[in-house]
Amino acid sequence: MPKLFFLIFRPDGPLHEALFSHLPEDVRRRCASIRRITQAKAAAMGHLLVRFALSEASGRHPGEIVIERGPTGKPYSPNLGIQWSLSHTNGAAAVCISSAPVGVDAERIGPVRQRVLRRVLSPREQAYVLSRPEGQEARFFEVWTRKEAAVKRDGRGLSINLHSVDTFSDDFGLFTTLQEGDFIVSVCGAAPLEERNILRLEEDALVRYFQGQPFSIP
Numbered sequence: 001m002p003k004l005f006f007l008i009f010r011p012d013g014p015l016h017e018a019l020f021s022h023l024p025e026d027v028r029r030r031c032a033s034i035r036r037i038t039q040a041k042a043a044a045m046g047h048l049l050v051r052f053a054l055s056e057a058s059g060r061h062p063g064e065i066v067i068e069r070g071p072t073g074k075p076y077s078p079n080l081g082i083q084w085s086l087s088h089t090n091g092a093a094a095v096c097i098s099s100a101p102v103g104v105d106a107e108r109i110g111p112v113r114q115r116v117l118r119r120v121l122s123p124r125e126q127a128y129v130l131s132r133p134e135g136q137e138a139r140f141f142e143v144w145t146r147k148e149a150a151v152k153r154d155g156r157g158l159s160i161n162l163h164s165v166d167t168f169s170d171d172f173g174l175f176t177t178l179q180e181g182d183f184i185v186s187v188c189g190a191a192p193l194e195e196r197n198i199l200r201l202e203e204d205a206l207v208r209y210f211q212g213q214p215f216s217i218p
């Protein structure tokens with residue numbers, strides 16, 4: 001059963017010092033090398049959320065979580081027996097964990113990207129997005145996040161032709177899509193995501209958790 005951890009944070013606020021110290025050196029270096037502050041913060045928050053999620057699921061201390069990368073860049077945690085996927089964007093991060101391969105993608109709803117619509121979406125997906133004048137942006141990001149979640153579950157990365165990923169079929173896995181405020185989140189897994197398996201968090205709760213303050217999962 002997939003479980004989703006969804007985090008909302010202030011996109012351009014500074015990263016709380018208590019949080020930064022919980023990131024491993026390689027992630028800190030990578031975040032420091034990202035010029036755009038919103039992207040750097042999103043990457044940092046995403047990696048903290050992974051450590052939170054894997055720690056909650058495995059009972060290990062966040063500092064003991066080891067993350068490695070496969071040849072295509074797909075991250076994984078050896079010896080935990082937990083499959084997971086990460087997405088971070090301007091103001092939100094999503095981590096999905098499961099006993100089976102899983103993919104997640106979160107995007108802030110914005111204007112329909114016409115070039116992606118024409119070149120990457122299949123005729124059926126284009127027709128779905130353009131089916132009515134209202135709600136086109138949300139439907140576009142619904143399809144986009146499903147494609148990305150499927151690609152991440154598969155793990156081959158961008159060597160897959162995105163056009164070949166049909167988000168209306170179950171060929172890549174079962175999809176669940178949610179709208180969380182301004183964000184669309186899709187999960188692609190062996191089973192659909194159930195509402196009771198979604199944990200929504202805000203930045204302050206994550207700060208409290210990493211500061212070792214009382215924290216209870218609702």
Ligand SMILES: CC(C)(COP(=O)(O)OP(=O)(O)OC[C@H]1O[C@@H](n2cnc3c(N)ncnc32)[C@H](O)[C@@H]1OP(=O)(O)O)[C@@H](O)C(=O)NCCC(=O)NCCS
Nearest residue numbers: 072073074075086087088120144147148151152155156157
């Ligand atoms: C890297 C990619 C897998 C996702 O990137 P993204 O959606 O821009 O960014 P996200 O934050 O959602 O996901 C990035 C995370 O995916 C994970 N990831 C990277 N390569 C991966 C792979 N091969 N398989 C699974 N997960 C992967 C990593 O955890 C990465 O974060 P990190 O580098 O900080 O550890 C790739 O699909 C991509 O660049 N896609 C954008 C291309 C596009 O035009 N998409 C249109 C969709 S219609």
